Amino acid sequence: MWEFSRTRYADCNGSEASEETEIAVNIGGVKRILYGDVLNRYPETRLAELVNRSTNSTQEDLSALCDDYDELKQEFYFDRDPEAFKCILELYYYGEIHMKRGICPMCFMREMDYWGIDTEYLDECCISNLNEMESELAEIAEKVKTILDDLEEDATMTRGQRCQAFLWKLMEKPESSLAARVIAVVSFAFILLSSVVMCVGTIPELQVQxxxxxxxxxxxxxxxxxxxxxxxxxxxxxxxxSSSNKLHFVFSFMNLIDFLAIMPFYVVLILTHLGTAMMELANVQQAVQALRIMRIARIFKLARHSSGLQTLTFALKSSLKELGLLLMYMSVGIFLFSALGYTMEQSHPDTMFTSIPQSFWWAIITMTTVGYGDIYPKTTLGRCNAAVSFLCGVIAIALPIHPIINNFVIVYSKQRVLETAAKHEIELMALRAKEEAQECQEAGKMASAGNSSVWDSAAVSASQSDTYIPLLGEKGQPAHKRKNKSINMNSSL
Known part of the structure; x- marks a missing residue:
């Protein structure tokens, strides 16, 4: 509700010099008094426009700028979030906006759009939170699109394209069917079996001549x-x-790992049967042994079937800065303590520190607290240097570990939340599609059987779900509208 009064001031000639408008706003039941000169600092906003129209506009013009208007009391009402409006007012007094904790960034952006405020007035910390939320929503939308592509079939696809898509789902998407899940389990078992055979084959007692x-x-x-x-x-x-983009498939990282796991076997066969005619037997055997070592690459194939290993990879990628700091600390310490150790041990006749580069190995195993004992100081100063080096090594390793672990927890939790949100978004879409189909049937507008059948199974699972979905509200209504509706009901009570 808006109450306004006008005070006019005149100069010495009696002419009108300025006009100040005082207005009181009711936002979702919370009443505030504002001033026109403050709101006119940003004339492109909704509040400034309402202040300028309040003196010479009709009721219809003023009603277009608010949710309700009482001409008798000259009151304006806005069915908006009062907590978000507190942040909106910061623009007029401080020139920038900060989002408070507990306010959804996307709902706050809708509030800013309603009040006619551009996102450039957001503080940098709030913009980073907004960008993070937008990226998460984009990932959810991508996951939803992927699930929908798996559920729906394009009628324009040829039989060959359908077979290709079916084969791709069978080999790449274990969750698509029981057969795909069985293939994924069998592939995982073959990877483990191959790794075990590679290790067991090196036991001398199990080898033959x-x-x-x-x-x-x-x-x-x-x-x-x-x-x-x-x-x-x-x-x-x-x-x-079955891949649609062959070039992208070949140069994909995981597919390169698969190729490196297969290639040594066939190269060994070629060298064994054909290489002896072109080179010496000793060279062939050395090449075969070198290629056999490449079989360890197949252990990385487990990452294709393990979400935990994929999460670890993403966490390490997000922790490159912390890992770089760790390497920098260790590099400085290794160079410093190896040089000091070499200098302090020169006075001993049986010194093991013959050069600074050779001392690097001692510094590495000391700072990492491994301590093989193959190289050790023999002087008192050298032992003091060793004690300081492993203490500094413990500190240098411990400092970046917590951020790395925290990044892993954040990435793991984020992926779980995104997967759950995408699945529940599909369930909500299924419920809405089913409700729309029922409404069309009641109104005499029969929906096509193909569209309704796609969502039948998902709708049943959605009806049994008790998880709250923050992205969409009841019957597809955004969460901020439900919140405003509840505020309106509370204020009316």
């Missing part, structure tokens, strides 16, 4: 290894055939 008397892997283990490679090869080829 070849014709030249060299120890090689047991034939049974080689057969298991061959079976695993055949599975990896078939899986890689099926995924390659």
């Amino acid at each position: 070849d014709a030249e008397g060299n120890l090689v892997e047991h034939p049974t283990l080689e057969s298991i290894e061959t079976a695993c490679i055949i599975w990896f090869t078939v899986e890689y080829m099926l995924r390659f055939v």
Whole structure:
């Protein structure tokens, strides 16, 4: 409700010099008194426009700027959030806006749009929170789009394209069907089996001698290894055939890992059967051993089936700054204490510190508190330097660890929240689609059977869900409108 009174001032000639308008605003039941000269500091806003129109405008013009208007009392009412309006008023008095804790950034942006205030007046800290929220909503929208693409089928797709899409879901999306889930479990089992065979094959007691008397892997283990490679090869080829963008598939990081896990086996076969004719047997054996070491790359294939490893990768990427600080601290300490250790140990005849570069190894194992004991100081000053070095190493390692762990927790929690929000968003869309279909049937407008059948299963699961969804309110209404409605009801009571 707005109450306003006008006070006119005249100069010595009796002419009108200035006019000040005093207004009282009622925002969701909270009444405030404002002044026209303060609001006119930002004339493009809704409040300034209302102040300027209040003296010479009709009731219809004023009603267009508010939710309710009483001409008798000259009162204006706005059905908006009073807590957000407190932040809006900061613009007129302080020239910038800060969002208070507990206010949704996206709902606050709607409030700013309503009052005609641009986002450039937000403080930098609030803009960072807004950008973070927008990025999260974009990720949720992308996940929702992916789920919808899996649920819906394009009628314009050819039979070959449908087979390609079906094969892609079968190989890349374990949650799409039972068969895809079984394939993912089998692939995970083959990765573990191949890794175990690679380790067990190096045990001397399980190795056999070849014709030249060299120890090689047991034939049974080689057969298991061959079976695993055949599975990896078939899986890689099926995924390659079903991918829509072949070039992107080939140069993807995880697909490069898959290729490096498969390639050594076939290169070893080629070198074993064809390489002996072109080079010496010793060189062939060295190349074979080097390529066999590359089999350790297949352990990284576990990241494709483990969300925990993927979360760890994202957390390390977000902690590059902290990891860089850790390496910088350690590098400075290693250079400093290795140089001091070399200098202090020169007086001892049996010194183990023959050069500063050789002392780097001692500084590394000391600062990381490993302490192999292969190199150690023998003088008193050298031992004092060693004591200070491992104390500094503990401090240098402990300081960046907490931010790295915190980043991991944030990334893990964020991914869980985004996945849950995307699933519940789909459930809400299913409920709304089902309600709209029922309303159309009651009104005599029959909806197509294909559109309603897509959401039947999801709607059942949504009706059993008791999780609150902050993105969309009841029947698709935004949360800030529900909040304003509750404020209106409270104020009317």
